[in-house]
Amino acid sequence: MPSAPNVQIRQFPCLSDNFGLIIHDPESGKTVAIDVPDAAPYLAVLEETGWKLTDILITHHHWDHVQGLAELKTVTGAHVTGPEKSRLKIDGMDAFVEDGDHVLSGPLRVEAIATPGHTLDQISWHFPELKIAHTGDTLFSLGCGRVFEGDLEMMWASLARLIAKLPEETVIFCGHEYTASNARFALTIDPDNEDLQDRTREVEALRAEGKPTLPTTMAEELLTNPFLRPSSPAIRKTLGLEEASDADVFAEIRKRKDNA
Numbered sequence: 001m002p003s004a005p006n007v008q009i010r011q012f013p014c015l016s017d018n019f020g021l022i023i024h025d026p027e028s029g030k031t032v033a034i035d036v037p038d039a040a041p042y043l044a045v046l047e048e049t050g051w052k053l054t055d056i057l058i059t060h061h062h063w064d065h066v067q068g069l070a071e072l073k074t075v076t077g078a079h080v081t082g083p084e085k086s087r088l089k090i091d092g093m094d095a096f097v098e099d100g101d102h103v104l105s106g107p108l109r110v111e112a113i114a115t116p117g118h119t120l121d122q123i124s125w126h127f128p129e130l131k132i133a134h135t136g137d138t139l140f141s142l143g144c145g146r147v148f149e150g151d152l153e154m155m156w157a158s159l160a161r162l163i164a165k166l167p168e169e170t171v172i173f174c175g176h177e178y179t180a181s182n183a184r185f186a187l188t189i190d191p192d193n194e195d196l197q198d199r200t201r202e203v204e205a206l207r208a209e210g211k212p213t214l215p216t217t218m219a220e221e222l223l224t225n226p227f228l229r230p231s232s233p234a235i236r237k238t239l240g241l242e243e244a245s246d247a248d249v250f251a252e253i254r255k256r257k258d259n260a
């Protein structure tokens, strides 16, 4: 899956519906974790693989993304990088990033893309060499995060930034396994979308087998995720918003999801 052939990626479930992610580059020996919902599953992967955790990247301050951080850092001594905007909210960070900052190097070079809306501090992490991104609680498969701290216009601007910055082949990891319920809602917004119908069948089959529906790709989400498709004539017709701005169409979809 990653374009740097030796880099290994492990995604695993945490808590009730969170994901853990660990990326290992055998060339440099660097191993990177993204978010720590719970330390135990991370430590289990490190134990099983023998990888030594060197870095932890944080997407945002919510407890279900940082709850295991203190324990994982204490056990591994990893260097923690997270949002400058949460400098005072998250204990144990060593370095702070703002939009456009790059950290790490080689195949693990990663850019911080500020994607506020769900929270004000939210960072999406893009690894251009690996052609992967972790979009935290901003972009989910067939959905997007609830808007808690920002406003709907800010959230749309963040999703539009991801559309602009992430090439279609980018493999997308995110914070939660919400895809099945997102699919049911998406079909109410875009019922005649055959790509969405296909993806929904795939998601139902994966979940029936207890398998994750992530990662996804930008290409797949651009075809199926209604939150990335406010310019779709079919969606606009369903919503009766043919003349509205993309931001207003997005806002209507997000409000309907909040009330679904």
Ligand SMILES: [Zn+2]
Pocket: 060, 062, 118, 137
């Ligand atoms: Zn969150």
